[in-house]
Amino acid sequence: MKILLATFWAIPGRGGVWPLMNSIKEKLESLGHEVDILGKLHGGLGYQIINKNWVVKNKQLLPILNNPLNKNNVPQFNAHQRNRYCMELAATYFGLEQYDIIHTHDVISTRCLSRVKPKKTPLITSIHGALARESTHSYKTPNPNAVIQQIKKTQHGRYYWTLEKLGLNSADLIHTSSYWMRNLLIKDYSVSDNGIVSFQYGIDIEKFLAKMNNKTGINKPLDRKVILYTGRLVQIKGINFLIHALSQLKRVRNDWVCWIVGEGRMKNELQQLSAQLGLNRYVKFLGARDDVPALLKLADIFVLPSLQDNMPLSIIEAQLAGKAIVTSNAGGIPEMVNHGVTGLIAPAGRSIPLYKHIKTLIENDSFRNGISSNTKEWAMQHWSIDLMIDRILTIYKQMLFK
Numbered sequence: 489m490k491i492l493l494a495t496f497w498a499i500p501g502r503g504g505v506w507p508l509m510n511s512i513k514e515k516l517e518s519l520g521h522e523v524d525i526l527g528k529l530h531g532g533l534g535y536q537i538i539n540k541n542w543v544v545k546n547k548q549l550l551p552i553l554n555n556p557l558n559k560n561n562v563p564q565f566n567a568h569q570r571n572r573y574c575m576e577l578a579a580t581y582f583g584l585e586q587y588d589i590i591h592t593h594d595v596i597s598t599r600c601l602s603r604v605k606p607k608k609t610p611l612i613t614s615i616h617g618a619l620a621r622e623s624t625h626s627y628k629t630p631n632p633n634a635v636i637q638q639i640k641k642t643q644h645g646r647y648y649w650t651l652e653k654l655g656l657n658s659a660d661l662i663h664t665s666s667y668w669m670r671n672l673l674i675k676d677y678s679v680s681d682n683g684i685v686s687f688q689y690g691i692d693i694e695k696f697l698a699k700m701n702n703k704t705g706i707n708k709p710l711d712r713k714v715i716l717y718t719g720r721l722v723q724i725k726g727i728n729f730l731i732h733a734l735s736q737l738k739r740v741r742n743d744w745v746c747w748i749v750g751e752g753r754m755k756n757e758l759q760q761l762s763a764q765l766g767l768n769r770y771v772k773f774l775g776a777r778d779d780v781p782a783l784l785k786l787a788d789i790f791v792l793p794s795l796q797d798n799m800p801l802s803i804i805e806a807q808l809a810g811k812a813i814v815t816s817n818a819g820g821i822p823e824m825v826n827h828g829v830t831g832l833i834a835p836a837g838r839s840i841p842l843y844k845h846i847k848t849l850i851e852n853d854s855f856r857n858g859i860s861s862n863t864k865e866w867a868m869q870h871w872s873i874d875l876m877i878d879r880i881l882t883i884y885k886q887m888l889f890k
Contacts, residue, residue, distance in 0.1 A: 595655025
C-alpha cells in the first residue's frame with residue numbers, strides 16, 4: 489500500500505503527534521509499505537511532504553486564494569483559516585490521487601484533506617485530543633468564571649466546536665486510543681459508535697530503552713530525589729499546579745529537585761511563579777531537549793498534572809523507564825495508570841493532593857520502588873508497536889475492501 493500520514497501541526501517535533509507518526513511510518517515501511525508524511529512547516533510558512541523534501545510555501549498559495557475573492561463581500565480570513573485553505577491547496581499540489589489510504593492525525597487536517605482527496609480514497613483519522621474542549625481551557629484563563637455552554641456561544645467557541653464537528657464528520661473511520669475520547673466524541677458530537685474503532689498506542693520499545701543509555705549533560709544530584717516533568721509548557725498541562733505543589737513540598741523536605749523539560753508560551757510565567765515561591769534552588773527549567781529517555785533513567789518520580797489529556801506519550805515513556813508516576817485523573821489517563829499499583833492519581837487542578845502524592849513517594853522508598861517495578865512490568869506488556877501496527881493494518885484493509 490501507499491499511505492499518507494498527515495497532520496495540520498508543524499513537523500518534525502520533539503513531542504506531540506510527530507514521534508507517533510514517525511514510528512508508524514518506520515514500522516509500516518519495514519513491512520514493505522510506502523509511507524509519506526504531510527505536515528506544516530515550522531513558523532506556519534507552508535506545508536511539506538517531509539520524507540521527500542517537497543515544500544510549498546504559503547506565499548506561493550495565497551495569490552491563488554486571494555485573487556478570486558471580492559473583499560467587499562467576503563470577510564477577511566484569520567490566520568488559522570488561511571492556513572487551512574493553504575493546506576488544501578498544498579495537498580492538491582502534492583497529489584493525493586497517488587495514495588491508497590490517507591490517515592490523518594487531527595480533525596483539522598481531516599477536514600482539509602477530505603475536501604480535496606479523490607472520493608474513492610479512504611480517509612481514516614486518529615484523534616489524539618479534544619480540540620474544542622482544550623480551546624475552552626485556554627479561553628477560561630482570562631475568563632475563569634465562564635462555563636462551557638457560554639463559551640460555545642462566543643465566536644471563539646463556535647469556531648472550534650464547529651471545526652471539530654466538521655473534521656469528525658469528514659472521516660470514513662475514526663480511531664481513538666482511549667475510551668474516554670471515544671465516549672466524548674459520542675457525547676459531544678453524536679458520532680456513531682459504529683464509526684469509531686478504539687485501541688491504544690504503541691512505541692518501539694527496544695529503540696526507546698536503547699536511548700535511555702545515551703549520555704546526557706545533566707548530572708543527578710547525589711543527595712536529592714529527582715522529580716521530572718516533560719511536555720509542553722502550556723495551560724492545559726497544569727504545570728502551575730505542580731509548582732504550587734512543590735512549594736508545599738519545600739516546607740517539609742529539601743531533599744529533592746524538579747526538572748521541567750519542554751518549551752511553550754507559559755515558560756516565562758512559570759519561571760516567574762517558581763521564583764516568587766522561592767523555588768529557584770529546587771525547580772530547574774531545562775528547555776526542549778532530545779535526551780528525554782536518558783533523563784527519565786536518572787529520575788525517581790515522573791509527574792504529569794494535566795487538566796485534560798488523552799493518552800500522553802510522556803506517561804508511556806515514563807512507564808517503560810520504570811518510574812513511579814504521579815498524575816491527574818484527566819481524560820484517558822486513568823486508563824493508563826492504576827492508582828496505588830502503577831502510580832498515584834490526583835484530582836486534576838488540585839495542588840494539595842499532588843503534593844501529598846509526591847511527598848509519599850519521596851519519603852517511602854520501598855513503596856516507590858514497588859510502584860516502579862509494577863509500572864515497568866505493565867508497560868512492557870501493553871505498549872507494543874507491533875500490536876498497534878497490526879490493528880492499523882487491519883482497519884486499512886477493511887476500508888480498502890469495504
